[in-house]
Amino acid sequence: MVQTTAAQKTAPAPARQGWAALRRRDTITRLSVITALLAFTLFGLPQLLSLYYTDAMTQVAAYAIVALGLGMLVGRVGLYSLGQVAVLAIGAWAAARLLFATGQPFPVVLVEAGLITMLLGTLIGLPALRLRGLYFALITLMLSGAITVVLATVNFPNGGGGFTGYNGGSLHIPAIRRPSIAGTDVAYYRYAVVVAIIMFVLVYAHIKTRPGRAWAAIRQSEPAALAAGINITFYKIWAFALASFITGVAGGVLAGADRFLYSIDFHPQDSIALLAVVLMGGVYSMYGAVIAALLNSLLPAALQDWGVSQDWLTILFGIGVVQVLTTAPAGIVDQFPRDMKRLGGLLWRLVRRPAPGAPAASAPPGAPGAPGASRGGKA
Amino acid sequence: MIQVDNLTVRYGGVTSLDGMTLAFEKGTCGLIGPNGAGKTTFFNVLSGFVRPASGTVRAFGTDLLALPHFRRARWGVRRTFQTEQAIEQLSVYDNVAMMASSLRGGARRADVLAAIEFVGIGASSYAPVGTLGAGQRRLVEVARAVAGKPRLILLDEPAAGLPDEETAHLAAVIKSIPGQTGALTILVDHDMSLVSAVCETTAVLDFGKLIAVGPTATVLRDEHVMRAYLGTAEV
Ligand SMILES: Nc1ncnc2c1ncn2[C@@H]1O[C@H](COP(=O)(O)OP(=O)(O)OP(=O)(O)O)[C@@H](O)[C@H]1O
Ligand SMILES: [Mg+2]
Numbered sequence: 001m002v003q004t005t006a007a008q009k010t011a012p013a014p015a016r017q018g019w020a021a022l023r024r025r026d027t028i029t030r031l032s033v034i035t036a037l038l039a040f041t042l043f044g045l046p047q048l049l050s051l052y053y054t055d056a057m058t059q060v061a062a063y064a065i066v067a068l069g070l071g072m073l074v075g076r077v078g079l080y081s082l083g084q085v086a087v088l089a090i091g092a093w094a095a096a097r098l099l100f101a102t103g104q105p106f107p108v109v110l111v112e113a114g115l116i117t118m119l120l121g122t123l124i125g126l127p128a129l130r131l132r133g134l135y136f137a138l139i140t141l142m143l144s145g146a147i148t149v150v151l152a153t154v155n156f157p158n159g160g161g162g163f164t165g166y167n168g169g170s171l172h173i174p175a176i177r178r179p180s181i182a183g184t185d186v187a188y189y190r191y192a193v194v195v196a197i198i199m200f201v202l203v204y205a206h207i208k209t210r211p212g213r214a215w216a217a218i219r220q221s222e223p224a225a226l227a228a229g230i231n232i233t234f235y236k237i238w239a240f241a242l243a244s245f246i247t248g249v250a251g252g253v254l255a256g257a258d259r260f261l262y263s264i265d266f267h268p269q270d271s272i273a274l275l276a277v278v279l280m281g282g283v284y285s286m287y288g289a290v291i292a293a294l295l296n297s298l299l300p301a302a303l304q305d306w307g308v309s310q311d312w313l314t315i316l317f318g319i320g321v322v323q324v325l326t327t328a329p330a331g332i333v334d335q336f337p338r339d340m341k342r343l344g345g346l347l348w349r350l351v352r353r354p355a356p357g358a359p360a361a362s363a364p365p366g367a368p369g370a371p372g373a374s375r376g377g378k379a
Numbered sequence: 380m381i382q383v384d385n386l387t388v389r390y391g392g393v394t395s396l397d398g399m400t401l402a403f404e405k406g407t408c409g410l411i412g413p414n415g416a417g418k419t420t421f422f423n424v425l426s427g428f429v430r431p432a433s434g435t436v437r438a439f440g441t442d443l444l445a446l447p448h449f450r451r452a453r454w455g456v457r458r459t460f461q462t463e464q465a466i467e468q469l470s471v472y473d474n475v476a477m478m479a480s481s482l483r484g485g486a487r488r489a490d491v492l493a494a495i496e497f498v499g500i501g502a503s504s505y506a507p508v509g510t511l512g513a514g515q516r517r518l519v520e521v522a523r524a525v526a527g528k529p530r531l532i533l534l535d536e537p538a539a540g541l542p543d544e545e546t547a548h549l550a551a552v553i554k555s556i557p558g559q560t561g562a563l564t565i566l567v568d569h570d571m572s573l574v575s576a577v578c579e580t581t582a583v584l585d586f587g588k589l590i591a592v593g594p595t596a597t598v599l600r601d602e603h604v605m606r607a608y609l610g611t612a613e614v
Contacts (some may be wrong), residue, residue: 020503020505023505210476212473213469213473213476213477214477216466216468216469216473216477217466217477220464220466221460221464223428223460224460224464225477226426226427226428226448226449226452227426227452227456227457227458227460228452228477228478228479228523229449229451229452229453229478229479230452230477230479231449284468
């Protein structure tokens, strides 16, 4: 449509090609690192870990999905939800009920649990979407309290009949079914990691295409997004629906992991801790969700193993959130590499300290300020 | 072609636009006036952020004020803001592609790339906007405005704070927008040399009232206009 015009400034060729080449190299490196890490997580890690820690890592996989959803809400559309644990509970309930009631394959149940949660979560969240900031956080906290009360009354399915599937007097509570290929804890751990990977890919595909652009525009400025013809309400609902869907799937994964679900497994106040770890991990990066899940599920297990009081966690998370809010808005995922780079630069300078009288050494390669140094907000 | 009739906007006791009546035929038109004259308010009315107390706006045969604000971008209203709105974390391409468009797939991609090519950013379309300079970011915003099928492009002080050579490049780009896209372009700026270089027609607002309109050179020599800018405003 548009032809070249006189208005065009011809850019130096290397600058134009630079980003494409850099991007390609970057993508290849990143892909190989991710593949290696995933291969290790799937095959190496279970060999090294005891069953206790393998189970903890299954929880990490499930909570990484939850954290991913919450991080997306906070980082992409600025919705601070304090109700994610209730959404997770809905997913777990739905999956458990379906697993007892039907003989459907496990993946089908996961998708169904995700869809049911998406529907309920969005319906419940719809009125809340009109609110912002603190009001949104408060209303989601209260709604999640309400959901918890309902679930405590209805109870989690334990193999009974009817809608609730609850059999109060049962002495022999059957365990929630697992996929046939993942009956053992180690196999189920791998299964959970694979489900988490699929959910991460799903979210990544959203972030890199039209919805992701729309979310970025909304976060930058709602008037500017409106002026660009972006339907703000629609894309906010979309973000909420997607987050609810993956959280529902995570609920299904938890149902298969824990095998016996009780309403006490889903405290509304855990939503607050979840928001804290998600903020600490970093909401602008998908890796932040993994860090958040490690903080949320591996750290408590480790503390218990070492015999350290869990109260330290509350203190640690409190300090962590303050640190994020004051100095590192992009979280650990952004802060840690920068600290490491600075440390690397420092060590390099120590090693290469010029002999007295020698000319000053050139700048260390790890020095900050190199062109293309990554900024906050990378997916 | 845009025809504004008797447009009035009030914020409580402040009358930001006071019975503004104006017609722009085509090309790039200037809209100038001292601080607080109501230029941004006018743009806000056109893009639907502000509902006027009275008045009508017809653009290319459409009653613009009757369109809900979220439809206006699809109709072809484009605007930039006084504060820059390029999104740092996204690439140049994604920044432009966020603009609503009726095009899909390959045609859309080609259109976005053509818009980036047209403004001559001098950086790859893959480059994150966070790595660009101020002038380049402004060009990203202009590219966003020419993508899709624009009919009415509103530029709110696009050259504010730019050095001279970048302003010159921006001026050349803005000047060629109507020829490229067929859109009527309205430029608000305090830089008179930019306005004279780019706009054939210019209108002057002062305290919400239109005090002059005509060929740019004539308008800039008008004594009412000079007086308004010197601050001895007569209402
Ligand atoms: N949202 C608002 N609420 C109240 N008053 C407003 C609002 N927006 C603008 N005004 C007032 O309307 C008048 C016109 O403002 P406007 O922003 O349109 O001026 P402008 O011509 O764009 O000025 P500048 O050159 O400084 O950008 C000013 O007196 C301003 O204070
Ligand atoms: Mg203004």
